[in-house]
Amino acid sequence: MSDVDCEKIIDQAVESGGTNSAVETHAKTCQKCASALALLALLKTSGSPTADIAPSAAFIGRIENSLTTSATGTGLIAALKPKILAAAIGVALTAAIALAVLSRSGSSDNHSGKTSVSSIEGQASSAGATDRNTGVNMKHDEEVSFPQLQFPSPTDEIK
C-alpha cells in the first residue's frame, strides 16, 4: 500500500477515535501503520501534549475575579433593562404628549386670538350703540334698579 493509503488509515483511526475493521485489517499487513496506531493509542492514554502546562493559582484567581465582575455587570444590566426600557417609554410618551399639547395650543392661540378680538370689537360696538341710544354711558343695570321719577309733562296743562 502507498503512503497515501497509510495516511488515510491513520486519519480514519483518528476520526473514529479508535480502530475499525478496515483499519485493523490494514494494520495486520502494514508494519508502519501498526506502529503508528500503537503510538496513537499511547498518546491517547498519556494525554494531550498541551496539558503539561497548567494554569497557576494566581491565573485562576484573576480569571475568577474577572468572571465575577463580568457576571455582576451582566446581572446588573439584565436587572436594570426593564427599568431602563420603562423609563425610556415614559420619556418618549411625555415628550409626545408635550409636543401634541404645544402644537395644539399654538394653533388654538391663533384661532382664539382672532375670535376674541372680533368678539370684543362686536361687544364694544353693541355697547356703544346702546350707549348712544340711551344717552348714558355704562352703568345700565344700576340705573334700571333706581325708581323713575314721573315729572308732569308741559302738555298736561293744556289737557
Added chain:
Amino acid sequence: MIPNADNLDSNELIELAKNGQKQAFGMLVKRHYGTVMYYLLGYGVKKADAEDITQEAFINAFRKIDQFRTSGSFVGWLLRIAKNQHIDKLRKEKKFNITGSELDLLNLPDDRTPEIQVVSDATVDALYSGLKPQEKVLLDLRVFQQMPFCEIAEILGSSEGNTRLIFHRLIIRLRKQHKS
C-alpha cells in the same frame, strides 16, 4: 457546586457555563489553558504576554459564551478569540505586519524560551519534549479534539494540504522516536 465536574464533557460544561456556572467555566479554563498557551507560544509570543492574552481570551469567551454554538468546536472558537486578541495587541503596539500571507508551519521557528524548554522538558514525556509549540497544538487539535484538517488549517493560518502533510510527518517522526 457541580458534582463530578471532571467527568463532564466540554459541551456539558459549556451549557453549565451558559447558565452562569463559573465553576464549569473554570474547568474549561483548566482543560484548554495549555492549548491556548502553546498556540500563542507557537506564534513567538513571550510567556508573560501569552498568559495575558490567554487570560483576556478566556474572559472574552465567558462574556460571549451565549454566542457559541455547541455544533462547533469550543477549542477552535477559543483559539480564534485568542488569535484576534493577539492581533489586537500587536496592532496596539504597531507590530502587526502580517499581510494575509499564510504562516508556513514547516518554517515555524522554535520560539520557546530556555525557561519554558526547561519546564516543559522536565514535565512532558520523552515523545513530547522535542515538539515545537505549534506541533503540540496540531497534535492536540487533531488527535485529542478530533478536529478536521480544514478547521485546524484555518486556526493555524495554513492550507489544509500543508496541515495534513505536517501532521503525517509528525506522526512518522514520533513513530520512529517511539520505536527507537
